[in-house]
Amino acid sequence: MKKICFLFNHDQTHQIAHSLPIALQMAKSGVADVTLAVTSILVEAEIRRLSGAALQGVKIVPLHTKSAVSQLLVRTFDRLVPARKLLVYRDNLEFFRQFDALVVSEKSSLILKTRYGLDGIKFIHTRHGAGDRAIGFNAESAQFDLILVSGEKIRDRLICDAGVPPEKIRITGYAKFDIIVPEQKPLFPASDRRTILYNPHPSPHLSSWFKFGAEVLEQFYQSGRYNLILAPHVMLFARPWTITIDRLSIAPAKKPHRRYHNAPHMLMDLGSPACTDMTYTNAADLYLGDVSSQVYEFLNRPRPCLFLDAHDTPWQGNPNYRHWATGPVETDASDIIGAVDAAFASQASYSDAQRAVLEDSFSVTDIPASVRATAAIIDYLDQAIG
Numbered sequence: 001m002k003k004i005c006f007l008f009n010h011d012q013t014h015q016i017a018h019s020l021p022i023a024l025q026m027a028k029s030g031v032a033d034v035t036l037a038v039t040s041i042l043v044e045a046e047i048r049r050l051s052g053a054a055l056q057g058v059k060i061v062p063l064h065t066k067s068a069v070s071q072l073l074v075r076t077f078d079r080l081v082p083a084r085k086l087l088v089y090r091d092n093l094e095f096f097r098q099f100d101a102l103v104v105s106e107k108s109s110l111i112l113k114t115r116y117g118l119d120g121i122k123f124i125h126t127r128h129g130a131g132d133r134a135i136g137f138n139a140e141s142a143q144f145d146l147i148l149v150s151g152e153k154i155r156d157r158l159i160c161d162a163g164v165p166p167e168k169i170r171i172t173g174y175a176k177f178d179i180i181v182p183e184q185k186p187l188f189p190a191s192d193r194r195t196i197l198y199n200p201h202p203s204p205h206l207s208s209w210f211k212f213g214a215e216v217l218e219q220f221y222q223s224g225r226y227n228l229i230l231a232p233h234v235m236l237f238a239r240p241w242t243i244t245i246d247r248l249s250i251a252p253a254k255k256p257h258r259r260y261h262n263a264p265h266m267l268m269d270l271g272s273p274a275c276t277d278m279t280y281t282n283a284a285d286l287y288l289g290d291v292s293s294q295v296y297e298f299l300n301r302p303r304p305c306l307f308l309d310a311h312d313t314p315w316q317g318n319p320n321y322r323h324w325a326t327g328p329v330e331t332d333a334s335d336i337i338g339a340v341d342a343a344f345a346s347q348a349s350y351s352d353a354q355r356a357v358l359e360d361s362f363s364v365t366d367i368p369a370s371v372r373a374t375a376a377i378i379d380y381l382d383q384a385i386g
Helices: 020-029 041-055 068-077 083-090 093-097 108-114 139-143 152-161 209-223 279-283 294-299 319-326 336-345 347-361 369-385
Strands: 003-008 033-038 059-062 101-104 122-125 146-149 169-171 195-199 227-230 241-244 249-252 266-268 286-289 305-308
Touching: 003 020, 003 041, 020 033, 020 041, 020 369, 033 041, 041 059, 068 083, 083 093, 083 108, 101 108, 101 369, 108 122, 108 139, 122 369, 146 152, 146 369, 152 169, 152 347, 169 369, 195 209, 195 279, 195 294, 209 227, 209 266, 209 336, 279 294, 286 294, 286 336, 294 305, 294 319, 294 347, 305 319, 305 336, 319 347, 336 347
Parallel strands: 003 033, 003 101, 033 059, 101 122, 122 146, 146 169, 195 227, 195 286, 227 266, 286 305
Antiparallel strands: 241 249
């Protein structure tokens, strides 16, 4: 029986649901010896919350930085950069060597192959999200042995932009949709207002937050015509400064004023599990954002979208902004309430575009994505290592 490790080495909880359903399905089916490796209490708690009884009997192994040098580096640098995330690989090489395959939703684990020489392990990428950002299709992707993708759009861009050989890719659908989110209380009890989800991205060179965020919140606060959920990408406020490396940029992560937390028609959630488990994308009537892949989870049930371009982006025809074809794009937030009104009114004109991006982004069959992904992994390993 193959020994397979699903690694959850994340600073936050946003990537968990992209591989956890596959791990649970694989363990349930008994086709492999499955281990879940976790690197923080936060991540383990979210795994347990999302899994419920399905986790019974599944092995969970906590991984830590072990050397004194690593622990010093974590204390010194982790508030600014993901030091612990990278150092945990070096300090647990013997643990990783025991597995036939490592299944991950991010790319930092490739350091085990490129720096530490663990060539005997098959590296399998589930990705996280079905978004359009260029960083999701860089050449690093080609270093994986197998990549599971949600739809044709992702497969085609990996081949074209990242140079991934087609035989390394399997279309298996969107495993996150297999998660059953615990039932929530109404977000705005006894309210007949429509609800807007504002979901800005953390990258300073892409996000609308740093230029427009304060203006957006104040206008909704003063208007009171809509309910507003601020649920940004969970990494926006995870550290005092937001730093991105795909295009070096840095900005202070200034949190919203406390008065917004007390407004009955506003919900400020800066990083709870509800930000990543589709609670808000399922509950909202309109999506307001910029480049987060969560727009695709929102569009799984088509509704109005409105995008804020804070960088005068030449986006038309650019595959990195394909989702911007699914709703109006504003370069000015001075009348965000009026822009929301117009987005609701114009929804019918975006229906075809929304349907097209959904069909291209998500492969849907009668078989759940986690079942398809489990079969693809086991089939690949049977052929690759016998």
